[in-house]
Amino acid sequence: MESKRELILAFESSCDETSVAVIEDGTKILSNIIATQINSHKRFGGVVPEVASRHHVEYVTRCTEDAMKAANVTYDDLTAVAVTYGPGLVGSLLIGVTAAKTIAYAHHLPLIPVNHMAGHIYAARYVKPLEYPLLALLVSGGHTELVYMKAAGEFEIIGDTRDDAAGEAYDKIGRVLGIPYPAGKEVDRLAHLGHDTFNFPRAMIHEDNDDFSFSGLKSAFINTVHHADQIGEKLSREDLAASFQAAVIDVLVTKTIRVAKRLGIKQLVVAGGVAANQGLRERLAQVVKDEHLDLDVVFPPLRLCGDNGAMVGAAAHIELQKKHFAGLDLNADPSLEFAYAATYQP
Amino acid sequence: MNILAMDTSNRALSVAVLSDDRILAEKTTDVNKNHSTTLLPAIDQILKDSHLTSDQIDRFVVAQGPGSYTGLRIGVTTAKTFAFTLHKELVGVSSLASLAGNIRHTNALLVPLFDARRDNVFTGVYQRDDHGQLTNVVSDKHVPVAALIAQLKMLNEDIIFIGTDVAHFAERFRAAFGQQAHFADDEANLPHASELGLLGAQKEAVKDIHAFIPHYLRRTQAENDWLKTHSDKGHQPYVEEV
Numbered sequence: 001m002e003s004k005r006e007l008i009l010a011f012e013s014s015c016d017e018t019s020v021a022v023i024e025d026g027t028k029i030l031s032n033i034i035a036t037q038i039n040s041h042k043r044f045g046g047v048v049p050e051v052a053s054r055h056h057v058e059y060v061t062r063c064t065e066d067a068m069k070a071a072n073v074t075y076d077d078l079t080a081v082a083v084t085y086g087p088g089l090v091g092s093l094l095i096g097v098t099a100a101k102t103i104a105y106a107h108h109l110p111l112i113p114v115n116h117m118a119g120h121i122y123a124a125r126y127v128k129p130l131e132y133p134l135l136a137l138l139v140s141g142g143h144t145e146l147v148y149m150k151a152a153g154e155f156e157i158i159g160d161t162r163d164d165a166a167g168e169a170y171d172k173i174g175r176v177l178g179i180p181y182p183a184g185k186e187v188d189r190l191a192h193l194g195h196d197t198f199n200f201p202r203a204m205i206h207e208d209n210d211d212f213s214f215s216g217l218k219s220a221f222i223n224t225v226h227h228a229d230q231i232g233e234k235l236s237r238e239d240l241a242a243s244f245q246a247a248v249i250d251v252l253v254t255k256t257i258r259v260a261k262r263l264g265i266k267q268l269v270v271a272g273g274v275a276a277n278q279g280l281r282e283r284l285a286q287v288v289k290d291e292h293l294d295l296d297v298v299f300p301p302l303r304l305c306g307d308n309g310a311m312v313g314a315a316a317h318i319e320l321q322k323k324h325f326a327g328l329d330l331n332a333d334p335s336l337e338f339a340y341a342a343t344y345q346p
Numbered sequence: 347m348n349i350l351a352m353d354t355s356n357r358a359l360s361v362a363v364l365s366d367d368r369i370l371a372e373k374t375t376d377v378n379k380n381h382s383t384t385l386l387p388a389i390d391q392i393l394k395d396s397h398l399t400s401d402q403i404d405r406f407v408v409a410q411g412p413g414s415y416t417g418l419r420i421g422v423t424t425a426k427t428f429a430f431t432l433h434k435e436l437v438g439v440s441s442l443a444s445l446a447g448n449i450r451h452t453n454a455l456l457v458p459l460f461d462a463r464r465d466n467v468f469t470g471v472y473q474r475d476d477h478g479q480l481t482n483v484v485s486d487k488h489v490p491v492a493a494l495i496a497q498l499k500m501l502n503e504d505i506i507f508i509g510t511d512v513a514h515f516a517e518r519f520r521a522a523f524g525q526q527a528h529f530a531d532d533e534a535n536l537p538h539a540s541e542l543g544l545l546g547a548q549k550e551a552v553k554d555i556h557a558f559i560p561h562y563l564r565r566t567q568a569e570n571d572w573l574k575t576h577s578d579k580g581h582q583p584y585v586e587e588v
Binding site for chain 2: 018033034035036037039040043044048050051053054055057058059060061062063064065066075091094095097098099101102103105106107327328329330331332
């Protein structure tokens, strides 16, 4: 008899995307419906949590229906239901958690709780199998972390930002340049048209730890622009963007490569919204080539760098093997974090 | 027809199972707990007590608002997901109507209310007609307490105030209405999903389950501020599948 396919229905609603996916064996995306609220939050210059929660209620069953139809599966075919339960905005998380629990209960399916950040890392599984020990650079609007994975489904933070996340810094300097939220893509585009002429600070780049800091860079950027405004000088937006991006990438790449070498890592996964940044992708590839490093750098496909259900399904595949299930009392955990490594010293 | 009714619109949680007009099971709690952790376990328990499974429910009834935004979303998302995934009927009932329904055998004005902070309330005015049917006299809305008092003065009838939040305003109601002001007892101040289910049994089922959302009765602060300087017309869809 043919063995049954493992099919996971996966929910993601931690911020401003409602997404539902159907994933086969943790490696094959049968459907990955993503409803984005960007046009709504653009009005306010950033995500408004109450507005985000309201949109999720409008879209969660619609996305589920579309995901099931696109995958051409029935509830009887499913193996499990998975959902992001943190970190994120609590009101947003609750919609995915509530819908996922209800579907799991109604169809007598096991429920798999997934850490959103694990999802971002496992988005790379759609490129190739992951090899452990593995290092992940997680860069998004809320996180900038170096995560060490000894084995599948095991995560330890070995480096973290002391203040702003890298993606947050992009949004804040984007606002100064008059770029609508979210600013990352446009700053990246402008950076490719300019040159690093402002020499912004590379915070902590030579310090003997694996942490990051971006608030000093953000302040230096804002001060430079304000000072020019006051004396009536017009600065090149392209050069400003290029200088900012060069500073961010210098720090991210230098520290990440240093850790990879020290730990003898063979595979580096770059994940999270900022993993879509072309400048970061190009620089990492260049460094690996120039230094002849035996390091396989894996970036998830662009569509899977932002929040999506497919990444949740890939992470859930590992949790399913470990039989990590949740009960009907599963709650959202907005401040869920990986544990810090025993050796980590802030 | 088997009905599962749920109300998570405020601090209290109430769930009930009905078979036609017969109440099979009801569970109501009024402890400060997260409805996210308690709703489905409570539903599971009363379904088991009723010897039913969720796919034997024909109609899901939910308190649609007003109330706590997060609470409403948990109830509405649970009910609409059940109805959608099991291909069953969905009905929304006013959380205020459900409270008003707790009071029977009177033709006084029934005024359920929830404290909406800053001296505002979510409220509506209800009354039983000659056949005992609950009717809506003033539709549910978000109003300053003073405006509610002014409106009720014009109606000039006996009033029964209902809800656990009424205590915050009881002195003002007594001062304004004297002998005409009456107050529901503790039992009637709590929502009862059995009453919600009975009201929901009489309504037509929702046509578009996907579009079913809570009746918040208030726009968000961010949207109100934005609308002062912008138009809501002719925009790109706020949410779109990509």
